[in-house]
Amino acid sequence: MLSKLQALPRDARDTLFLLSVIGLILLPQVPHLPWWCTLLAAIVLAWRGSLAVQARPLPSKWWRVALLAITLVATYATHRTLLGRDAGVTLIVILLALKTLELRARRDAFVIFFLGFFTMLTNFFYSQSLPTAFAMLLALLGLLTALVNAHMPVGRPPLAQAARTAGAMALLGAPVMVVLFVLFPRIAPLWGMPGDAMAGRTGLSGSMRVGTIAELALDDGIAARVKFDGDRIPARSSLYFRGPVLSQFDGREWKAAPALRQQPPADLQTRGEPIRYEVTLEPSNRPWLLTLEAAPHAPELPEHTVLGTPDLQWIASRPIGDLVRYRAESFTEFQYGPLRRTRALQAYVALPPGSNPRTVALAAEMRSDPALAGAPTRALVQNVLQRLRTGGYSYTLEPGVYGDDTADVFWFDTKAGFCEHIASAFVVLMRALDIPARIVTGYQGGELNAVDNYWVLRHSDAHAWAEVWQEGLGWTRVDPTGAISPDRVGQFRRLATQPGLLAEAIESMTPSLVLSLRATWEAINNGWNQRVLNYTQSRQLNLLKNIGFEAPSLQDLILVLLVLLVAASLAGAGWTLWERSQHDPWLRLLAQARARLKLAGIDVPEATPPRQMAARLAERFGAEAQAAQDWLLRLEAQRYAKSPAAALPTLRAEFRRLTWPR
Known part of the structure; x- marks a missing residue:
């Protein structure tokens, strides 16, 4: 071929x-x-x-x-x-x-x-x-x-x-x-991706139809990377990265409440030492910034305005259309929300009329149970969690077909579901018990990449859990999935589809090699993301600060770029002059002689040697051009003779004094 x-x-x-x-x-x-x-x-x-x-x-x-x-x-x-x-x-x-x-x-x-x-x-x-x-x-x-x-x-x-x-x-x-x-200045929006560049990206949404997170969990792509400062890494069971909070339910789909964006509530109380970390968030075309629960202060996100909501979400002023990196500070021990029941909490016990009738009947049955009559919220929550542990419920990506009354189907029919099936059914039952409850979506867990020491959050780590309001405690996290499958929360056991025959054979033969290659490749990609894709204007200005600028600005950046361009131009011009001086001076002198012949009416090719040029002069001008002929012969001798008759500088000086015929 x-x-x-x-x-x-x-x-x-x-x-x-x-x-x-x-x-x-x-x-x-x-x-x-x-x-x-x-x-x-x-x-x-x-x-x-x-x-x-x-x-x-x-x-x-x-x-x-x-x-x-x-x-x-x-x-x-x-x-x-x-x-x-x-x-x-x-x-x-x-x-x-x-x-x-x-x-x-x-x-x-x-x-x-x-x-x-x-x-x-x-x-x-x-x-x-x-x-x-x-x-x-x-x-x-x-x-x-x-x-x-x-x-x-x-x-x-x-x-x-x-x-x-x-x-x-x-x-x-x-x-x-x-x-x-x-x-080169990175000026938004000229620098970056087009507004529709992130169409079709997977990720968390402002609504959740039962089954959507199970679909997201099949995506093994990376959602974010987290780098903790020092050795303060939370316990694995505490790695809850908060995303959209869903409180409105129409019987099948949960949606976020349209709340005014403001700073988090003043009743947030934190305990213990803060955990500081840096998040590299992949593009999602969504405004939510993932933070470890709970972050009392806005993440440090340059070039974005970050706003907070009363339910501890942090939201960027515009969708995240490119790779961003931000620092945050969180406390894993916290308490927030009203300590006494208020009228605003009634929105969190609302259920669509006529929806999930068997779940509502179960709640009425629990309330009529003498052992639970007048029991506090904590006891009711523990009773429901015990039902999940002992009632034959299972954690699966393939729970079967769910109808409109999703809570009824989970509690009484399939008794199987993924995290959003379990969380949704749990919150519906809580509300039927007149206990304020809502769903929180985000990511739980992750895995440590030993190559670069970043925690990797994948879309397969997407999770849904519940928040229940309790008298004197406020909003409290309850993860009903952990009651069914403790490994999901404690040991990060993930459900995945069955791999193909080839992939399964490779993994079975060299599982450690596959994991090592994957970790190395993801570390290389992370380096590319950190050093190239996430090189923002703020990092440009920090570079100027490191070289001596006290308060660098965009004008300083342009000035430095212009100075370097001028310096490079001068260096290029100097290099050109030096290169010209290094060219063969004999050939340059011969070219000057050829130019003088052309002025005299004798046009010779570039490859013509000095002896032939002297012969052309003799044919045209005879003895009148004898001095020029002798000079050309000495020029040839200087080039080819073993012992040159004259030095090149001497011939150059004679050339300037020589009178050529016209």
């Missing part, structure tokens, strides 16, 4: 290489493109490749016009617009493919090169991960190789030679790219 490719004409070989680079650019886009776009681009590129191999003529412009019209109609039918990120990327992909059908001259190739550079950047609209960056680096080197190769019009230069030149160019440009990355 390689010999056949080498036997192709250069135009065909170069075209196939360029088409391969375009395929590498478009490959990461496939999951985000409409199926017809991927199919059409693949057909066009394959068609163009076959034309190059078979040396057949390119199609007429009517083919391109027809394909472009089909693309416009299909794009509008798919996205309902020709503008925006998704529609724009679809169009640019097809335009890049169609442009190859008119690749006839170097000018067309240059248009494809620069269109390819632009298309390459659109990959970062969807992902800025390390694999994407690596794939785009390969694409960049491929485009630079094709560009260098296009500037070698003579002969059949090997692609390896063009690749070496392209690699050298990339290495020379790397310092400039590093300086621009470090110092």
Whole structure:
């Protein structure tokens, strides 16, 4: 196969290489493109490749016009617009493919090169991960190789030679790219992802339909990373990271109450030493900031306004559309909420009329039980938890079909569920007992990556638990899932779908190796996130502070960048002058003599030696140009004689005094 490719004409070989680079650019886009776009681009590129191999003529412009019209109609039918990120990327992909059908001259190739550079950047609209960056680096080197190769019009230069030149160019440009990355001002919203870049991301929501967290738990992606300061790491059973609090129930779906955003309630009381930590939150297009329960102060999140709610949530002023890092301080021992029953708590005992009648009847039965009559809330809660422990209930990702009365189905029919099934049924029963209760969603647990010592919260760690109001204590966390499956809370036992045969075989043979490779890869990704994706304007200003600026500002950042650019320009100019001085001074003196001959009407090629130049002078001017002829012969002797008759500086001085004929 390689010999056949080498036997192709250069135009065909170069075209196939360029088409391969375009395929590498478009490959990461496939999951985000409409199926017809991927199919059409693949057909066009394959068609163009076959034309190059078979040396057949390119199609007429009517083919391109027809394909472009089909693309416009299909794009509008798919996205309902020709503008925006998704529609724009679809169009640019097809335009890049169609442009190859008119690749006839170097000018067309240059248009494809620069269109390819632009298309390459659109990959970062969807992902800025390390694999994407690596794939785009390969694409960049491929485009630079094709560009260098296009500037070698003579002969059949090997692609390896063009690749070496392209690699050298990339290495020379790397310092400039590093300086621009470090110092180029990151001004929101110009710097960052488009507003719709996070569409389709999984994560916690402001509502919970029974079964949705079970679906989220199947996603093993990373939601956040946590780095605790020092050795103060909470007990595993206390790692509850608080997210949306849900208190409104319509019989099947829980929703967050529309509360005014304000600082947390003044009755929050904390005990013990604070736990300080740093959270690196993955993009979610949601405003909630995960904090360990309970955080009395707003997380330190630069470039965002952070607001609090009365139920201990912390919310950013805008959805988190890119990777963010913030510091927080929490207390695992706390108490908050009113200590006496108030009218506002009535909202937390409300149930839809007629919903879950068997659960309501169970509550009435419990209230009529002499052993529970007049019992405090704590006793009722313990009674329900004991029912969960001993009543044959199970913790599972596949609880079967739930109807509209989800609490009834859990308590009396399936007796099986995931954390949101259990929490929802528990809170409904509490409310039926006239006990204020609500659902808290977030993440519970995590795992320590021993490579970089970060705690990793995955979507599979998503959890739902309950909060119950108790007289004299306020709101108290109750995790009914722990009554059914203590391992879920204490030892972080996670439910997961059955792996495939190949994955199961690999894990069974080398489980420790698989875990080690996974931890190493995630640590590398975390380093990329911390040092590259999370390099924000605040970190730029901190860099200036570290080099001596007392109160750095955006103007100082621009000033430093300009000073470095001017210094680099002066250094480049100096290097150019030095390089010119290092060029062969003999050749430079010969070029000056050739210029004098041209003024005298004698035009000689660059490769003409001094002896032939002297002969041309003798033919044209005879003895009148004898001095110039002698000087040219001495110049040749200085270059080639074993013992030069004159030194080059002497010949240079004679050249300035010499009178040339005209």
